[in-house]
């Protein structure tokens with residue numbers, strides 16, 4: 489008999505999140521193994537952000553379980569979750585626009601126990617994104633969209649995460665910037681970082697992901713190896729609306 493597969497790092501089971509009377513996600517289950525890149529796909533309102541925010545402790549689950557290395561972390565405050573090694577680069581970036589690039593990055597390291605590591609981590613982020621180094625004393629409010637995305641990602645990396653979660657990193661960015669960003673993700677993945685990535689751009693996400701989950705109106709409706717989903721007619725069908733829109737806007 490072959491040995492059982494290793495327990496996933498992150499295991500989300502039947503997650504439910506309510507916003508008052510409204511249901512943000514109804515039933516989402518997913519697992520992320522160590523070193524994997526897992527994509528969370530779904531069109532507008534499918535529940536991607538709600539799922540990531542619940543894992544990151546920004547919204548409280550009303551049902552189900554979120555297990556990190558077997559420990560239930562659902563409902564813990566955000567700082568406690570960052571402290572366990574889960575970092576989110578959120579939708580809309582949530583930067584402190586009145587503060588400098590460097591101050592924003594330093595805030596990412598707030599949960600880090602070993603303060604001595606901060607300068608080294610800063611330099612690592614600046615090596616990944618030289619453009620942030622050039623603008624380290626500039627206020628975040630003066631950055632372009634692509635630079636803000638880099639800053640949000642850099643800030644998440646400042647906590648030395650074991651799991652990096654990204655909410656639509658390609659949104660609103662020029663194709664060349666998206667390419668650089670994905671090259672960076674690919675490199676981080678190569679260094680062993682585990683990534684959970686929400687994307688509306690299916691081809692982009694499936695190119696980098698090992699495994700993908702498809703959400704539809706707050707539920708996981710489909711999952712499988714990324715390669716298999718690339719040609720799945722059901723995925724195409726779920727995305728038909730988006731693809732039509734994207735094609736029309738070109």
Ligand SMILES: Nc1ncnc2c1ncn2[C@@H]1O[C@H](COP(=O)(O)OP(=O)(O)OP(=O)(O)O)[C@@H](O)[C@H]1O
Pocket residue numbers: 507510511512513530531532533534535536537538539579688
């Ligand atoms: N703060 C909120 N209050 C009430 N309803 C919310 C709130 N945030 C999200 N929702 C609802 O929860 C559902 C899931 O939204 P969510 O933002 O998670 O989707 P998404 O997959 O991230 O969409 P998008 O691709 O547009 O970012 C939607 O029906 C949305 O209207």
Ligand SMILES: [Mg+2]
Pocket residue numbers: 536537538579655656
């Ligand atoms: Mg979203």
